[in-house]
Amino acid sequence: MGMYDYLILPEPIKCKKCGYEIKLIQTKRFARLLKEYELGDLTNKYIISAIFEEHWSCDECDEIVNIYIIIYKGIIIGIVDNKEKAVNLLDNFNINDLIELYYQLIFKKSKISYRFNQLIKSIEQLIRFSKLSNAEQTKIINDKNNYEFYLIKNYIDKKFNIITTLTKIINQI
Numbered sequence: 001m002g003m004y005d006y007l008i009l010p011e012p013i014k015c016k017k018c019g020y021e022i023k024l025i026q027t028k029r030f031a032r033l034l035k036e037y038e039l040g041d042l043t044n045k046y047i048i049s050a051i052f053e054e055h056w057s058c059d060e061c062d063e064i065v066n067i068y069i070i071i072y073k074g075i076i077i078g079i080v081d082n083k084e085k086a087v088n089l090l091d092n093f094n095i096n097d098l099i100e101l102y103y104q105l106i107f108k109k110s111k112i113s114y115r116f117n118q119l120i121k122s123i124e125q126l127i128r129f130s131k132l133s134n135a136e137q138t139k140i141i142n143d144k145n146n147y148e149f150y151l152i153k154n155y156i157d158k159k160f161n162i163i164t165t166l167t168k169i170i171n172q173i
């Protein structure tokens with residue numbers, strides 16, 4: 001049984017003393033099962049709307065940083081470092097804003113999942129390519145119409161190295 005959960009901040013919150021960017025905090029407000037929570041997540045069905053104030057000690061200098069978690073109908077709709085901002089957000093938030101928030105999150109996630117799929121396919125092609133003989137590899141490199149290795153064909157040459165090739169692909173996707 002865990003003692004807390006993790007909360008991923010949508011935007012880093014800067015420590016006012018040392019400037020360190022806090023990206024993740026621990027919180028005991030939710031299930032306490034070492035789960036990861038982020039913007040848009042449903043927290044606890046008994047929570048209607050609330051603002052939780054966390055006093056997080058900076059990972060770098062131990063300065064206490066106030067972080068406000070804004071909950072609307074049990075859903076995390078914001079995490080900010082300013083109480084007034086938090087109260088304002090919750091007071092003015094409505095169902096349309098929730099739909100807007102979810103559209104943005106879905107759009108972001110579909111972009112991430114597209115990149116992830118491209119990466120997996122590239123890795124599969126790289127592995128398949130690296131298992132071929134030198135002669136077969138040369139044949140593929142010289143074949144402009146080869147579609148079997150379409151995701152990696154711009155990155156493979158005679159001095160093929162799986163790590164450097166993969167690094168180039170990751171930087172491109």
Ligand SMILES: [Zn+2]
Nearest residue numbers: 015018058061
């Ligand atoms: Zn600090």
